[in-house]
Amino acid sequence: MALLLIAGGVALGRDAVDPVQLRLLGVRLGQAAVAAAGVQMLAAEYSSGLIRATLLAVPRRLDLLAAKAGLLTAFVAPIAVLGVGVAVLGLTPSGDLVRAAVVSVLHLILIGLFGLGAAAVVRNSAAALGIVLSLLFLMPMLLRMLPDPDWQRILYRTTPATAVQAMTTTVDTAILPLGPWSALGVVAAWAGGALVLGAFLLYRRDA
Secondary structure, eight states, rough: OHHHHGGGGGGOOOSSSSSOOOTHHHHHHHHHHHHHHHHHHHHHHHHHTTHHHHHHHSSOOOHHHHHHHHHHHHHHHHHHOOOOOOHTTTTTOHHHHHHHHHHHHHHHHHHHHHHHHHHHOOOOOHHHHHHHHHHIIHHHHHHHHHHHHHHHHHHHHHHHGGGHHHHHOOOOOGSSSHHHHHHHHHHHHHHHHHHHHHHHHHHHHHO
């Protein structure tokens, strides 16, 4: 499913102003799929009550979260590589194309980990997915409604809301408030923060 979403922009890339960005349009939708995968990897065990059996089998809770993060990465990475590769197939190779493709793959992995961390924090599938998807899809609309351009710029630079735009744009990149690698760093900070907080709460709370 994620592969189809990522590759969904292929046919749109012809005669576009920024063909790379248009080909990678599916990454925006693919975020939802990988976020859901990350959330369900842990939250499903809480909703079913299986988390107690899991923690009996793996009593070291930080090891459990690390194992799930590794498993999620191993699951998302090849799908993201394949999907992004199919999406940009046929475009003229360039440094900007390679950069956009690599950053898109890393972004999808980080969004999955963000979902896993959110699930560890709130322990509820709907709440965790709601948090992640709100930051990714609702926040951009809220940014446009803000009357203060300074706050718009600050939130643009510090939330993952518009990261995909910064990562996949290869034309007129100078007008963007955030570069592609900086945008990836913002997403990494959110994913890392969620995992650290989730690890702390997983260690401190009862199952």
